[in-house]
Amino acid sequence: MEQELSVVGKRLPRPDGVAKVTGAAKFAADIKLPEMLIGKVLRSPYAHAKIVKIDTSKARKLPGVEAVITPEDVPKKSFNRSPLGITHPPSRRARDIRDEYVLTDKARYIGDAVAAVAAVNEMIAEEALELIEVEYEKLAAMLDTTQAMKPDAARIHDFAKGNIASHIPYAFATGDVESGFKAADHVIEETFSTSKQKNCQLEPDAAVASFEANGKLTIWSSCQNSHLARASIAEIFDLPLGKVRYINATVGGGFGGRCSFNNELVCIALAKKAGKPVKVSYSREEDFVTHEGRAVYPVYALKLGVKKDGTITALQSKIISDAGAYYSQSGGTGAVTLMSIYRVYKCPNKSGELDIIYTNTPHSGGMRGYGDPEAMFCLEQVIDMAAEKIGMDPLQFRLKNHLQAGDPAPILPIESCALDQCIKAGAERIGWKEKKNAKKEGIKRRGVGMSIVVHGSGTHPALLEHSNAFIRLNQDGSANLFVSPCEMGQGILGALAQIAAETLGLSYEDIHVTAGDTDLCPFDTGSHASRSTYIVGNAVVRAAAQVKQKLLERGAKNLGVSASELDIKEGQIYVKAAPEKRVSVAETVTDATYNFERCCEFFSENATFDPDKAALSFQACFVEIEVNTETGEVTVLKIVIAHDIGRAINPMNVEGQLEGGATQALGWALYEDFAVSKVTGKTITDSFATYKIPATLDMPEIEIILVEEPVPSGPFGAKGVGEPGHSSPAAAIANAVYDAVGIRIKDLPITPEKILNALKTKRNR
């Protein structure tokens, strides 16, 4: 039976909205502390070079300079810049390679941090940088994976033979792929490559660090994982956890790159040295070079066996990932991309492997989808090829093959799956039947394409998913909700407030949310992997239910009935059988607080949630595009995303997430390509002038269809939705290009040059 909901499911404005649109929101760059210094970082001009000597004497003498630090002054402990590593169970520590220092004594890419200064203002800090004299011993630069994997390649990290940082086999391999391929009627074997995409969050990285007289550190920045950041910082700087307070200032976008430290650590090292608060704000150029982005997969080889009837017999992968100079989240994204390949379709024989290679280029890391869009770009083209091979509509092929609720799934059982509904609804909206079979002719040719995807809500059982919510009632009947996801624009705080309000029987306005401060908010692993609504949401439901129970008990005493006879709605505790018998939550809490009969009570409850599921969400994406066969230009005319959300806590936010994801996907498919010079390793695309992301005018109509089939394990049936909007469009566009003009672009981005070349090749064939 459908629950009757008052707050969940409503299109409500977000609590952080007014501050953001009025400019009142304070980002880390806006923080000003008394005596605060400005920090700047000296970066290597060489892609690969040993630092022989650093002379900071001139810089130190410059009036206004209060600290100069070199590799000598930073913790001797190596670390992985992603605090997510800290949640790995010990057995999986292989993924958590610790290969960085706050400042390096060996530059591994152009932009690597070598020294830093803190001065009373920015000008002096910059002048001081110029006064630092560094003697480098240049080493051969390995600028791509081919070069780096050669037997005589220069070693970037001592431990990494052949510059292989790690080798990751697909963890849930089954059957025997060789016999699978033998049993197949057709084997499709294709090699793709995907490009490096930058997160391009609106807010460039900024951090402020301040030590109190008692040694307590407070650090403000935009990390997506406040409690893990705190734990990591404590470990790196050898501070007791209780002496580290991590605070999220307003976060201007994350998209996964803020699951890693950016300028936090150098900021802390400077503040420690200077004995004063320090702010480090990166320019957009610095951000492009140093803020991690989506990994490059220069080789993404898939091999699929299929029978004439459309049964998939085997699926194999062999992937090379370019980590750049440091490991960061490459292990995590690698594991996810492998997992993504195998969780969409039924297939008895599966295996795969991935090598992560160091190069002397800016490091890769986490970005929305985290390996999933890459997997789909390749897999969903192979699926279309297989369908074509056996003469089956690719839509039918997918309906036949995708995993359903109840099917044996690679990792966890599938609780619910509305993918059939998504595929059918999306196909109808795009006009699949007519358009798929329409004749393609003329200079501008239209085509349709589709792709599907399966995405988890959180990472269970791969990473720790421990989450908490803490609720405290005020005497006016409002509630303070303390949680620790990262509000980075996705609207999570509003969604959690809706969940709390619905559970408590209060109005949305009565929930005051506090997040992102480790001294205030309980432990949670933060915002990544589309987890927060599902996992933190469940913790909120539990905490709210506990508080509600206490309210009912107190109300029962006041109304002279038993708690089970009561419920709460719109801030009123009422007798279910006689709703006019009621007492407000405000009166009840006031009475409990200001009670002179010595039965004071304080409504304050914490709840832990630790999932045993990952509530898979399902999505079908359809696009219609037009290829100009003379210019090679691809215009996307329409994107339809039909998404099985379980329950849309706030449909407006869910649509926003899917639209935002689709926009980034369109940029990745057609325009974006982070480029470094093949000669020097210098970043070429270090601004929005050279690195093009889609603007409003580039965007087609996007239609979002929300399919709500509540998942039993979700809060009010909700699943996560942060990432999958990004996972489907690139593959669907590539398939549509094929539909329009019969060519397959297998390496991203799908540029006019590649289209024209392919058309030429095709004509010449």
Place this chain on the structure above:
Amino acid sequence: MEQELSVVGKRLPRPDGVAKVTGAAKFAADIKLPEMLIGKVLRSPYAHAKIVKIDTSKARKLPGVEAVITPEDVPKKSFNRSPLGITHPPSRRARDIRDEYVLTDKARYIGDAVAAVAAVNEMIAEEALELIEVEYEKLAAMLDTTQAMKPDAARIHDFAKGNIASHIPYAFATGDVESGFKAADHVIEETFSTSKQKNCQLEPDAAVASFEANGKLTIWSSCQNSHLARASIAEIFDLPLGKVRYINATVGGGFGGRCSFNNELVCIALAKKAGKPVKVSYSREEDFVTHEGRAVYPVYALKLGVKKDGTITALQSKIISDAGAYYSQSGGTGAVTLMSIYRVYKCPNKSGELDIIYTNTPHSGGMRGYGDPEAMFCLEQVIDMAAEKIGMDPLQFRLKNHLQAGDPAPILPIESCALDQCIKAGAERIGWKEKKNAKKEGIKRRGVGMSIVVHGSGTHPALLEHSNAFIRLNQDGSANLFVSPCEMGQGILGALAQIAAETLGLSYEDIHVTAGDTDLCPFDTGSHASRSTYIVGNAVVRAAAQVKQKLLERGAKNLGVSASELDIKEGQIYVKAAPEKRVSVAETVTDATYNFERCCEFFSENATFDPDKAALSFQACFVEIEVNTETGEVTVLKIVIAHDIGRAINPMNVEGQLEGGATQALGWALYEDFAVSKVTGKTITDSFATYKIPATLDMPEIEIILVEEPVPSGPFGAKGVGEPGHSSPAAAIANAVYDAVGIRIKDLPITPEKILNALKTKRNR
């Protein structure tokens, strides 16, 4: 059996110490927010005047002025400036007279706030004040209670006939005083008067108020009662509680005057009007005029009946209190002074009453002791007189008559009483026997005097005492303790950390205390009435015990034993019977947080404490003084305070409290006298040049004797100690003056002039 304690009872440094001595501590005056304005207040130059017209047009035009407010711009709701009023049960609302507005349209003393401005800097703000034109209609000024109580006196507040703000009878009267006096062999009837003492906290009042875009107000100041301040502000400014965050900046002393608002409300009104953050910092002069102080009791009449054998038969009081222009805490201090008279000695027939009178002078309010030192100054002289009348040593008289554990007490049963021990130990240290009976001769004559006092730990059952403590463990085995007393120099945070550490089995350094922020810290009524150690301490014990129980259960699982077999010490959970079997708290919490077997746990507990007792503490004070009969000067040679503390959580802090109280008492007894002109009502003593407090060189040796007889209801047996240090010395000094030269000074302060006059009168008699 004595408990074995590791942390409680130790002389440990305070957590706020380093920041304070290094200058790193941030007081409200140190806060700088972006765009923050400086607020200034325009004050009435007349003691009593109606405001006919305010023209602010010139001020508004001054460049840099961003807000000008007059009585038109402030809430129309009258209030009482003490948030303590909010805790009165409805039946006692008579004490909570609401007679003030943020800005007044009728000036009631010289300095009353009439208008205010906020400007980009202090200079412009001050210039703007001068540009405000106010037309006053002068009214007759009532500058003392005699004048104010005359039938034809000008009415200061419309509601108050005869300028009587309230009439308070002693609430626990018993028997019949008239028959008591008839049964007496002697009746002593004396009238005293006590002077107005200023709190003279080191930090002048400062407040910063800032509204966020969503309407949420954050206010920083030094109020002693953060949660009540929040509730009061919400009520006065009609804001939901959840939209008010009250934060204690570092507090530079309180002494009760910060149980009332000072510049907070005008600061909020300016910030609201300006739409920007505003800081209002008072100068020392403004502070002297506007920050409330100890009430003047121009008439403190006591009547005591005593039999020849020393039995007290009746005790009656009739008191007049001068509230000054506004009521503030006068009702509270009045009720306390009445209570104080009757809780020291056994007496079957008791009655008393007090009238609170308005005058056109700066308002009175709360100060350390809160009516108790006044009561003792008068009562303890009357007791000496009674003893003399029947020829009994006043020490013996007190031993015979004071209330003991088990005696029927005026309000609550006495749990434990070590006053006999205190009296005997103090007498021995001062050398009572020899000195009391020594011959007095020469120009400089020495004398000894004593006084005793009984003081509560908190106010139960008069005011709300609801308190909470919240504890959360970190993975390093440290704990965050969230509580809501006010750390104003008394060392309460260290004491609570000691209590938490002792209960949890952790070390003192492992307790990180957060206090004074209503968004972070649970409900508590704040710091006043010597309550925090006793009441918040009990809440801390409970919360810590709950967390400890959870730790023991988790440890039991890990060690394979039952929880009851375990205990915790120095951060180790160990098997009591085999202490080498152990696991650290840090490991246990880390395992519970980062647990991949899906049994995550988060150690976070809140506990409420609401006392049914007030743990009376007992004290005997002895002084030796010297009177120069030629100059009238009184020199205090030694003060001995023997105090029944129950348990000294940190003996260093307890001694500090008693010494600090004695210092203020000595100032009140001999030097301090807040004076307004009898002609204009202007404050004469508005700086430390004219208002003299004792400096280091004025202070004698103070010897503190701590008598530790743990009180069953206290945390580790502790009682409160914030105030009583102030309650005894003045009376003891007065008694010692009589002992030295045979004169009784009945009105404070005991100045050389009064001594010389009294000696002259005595000689002429």
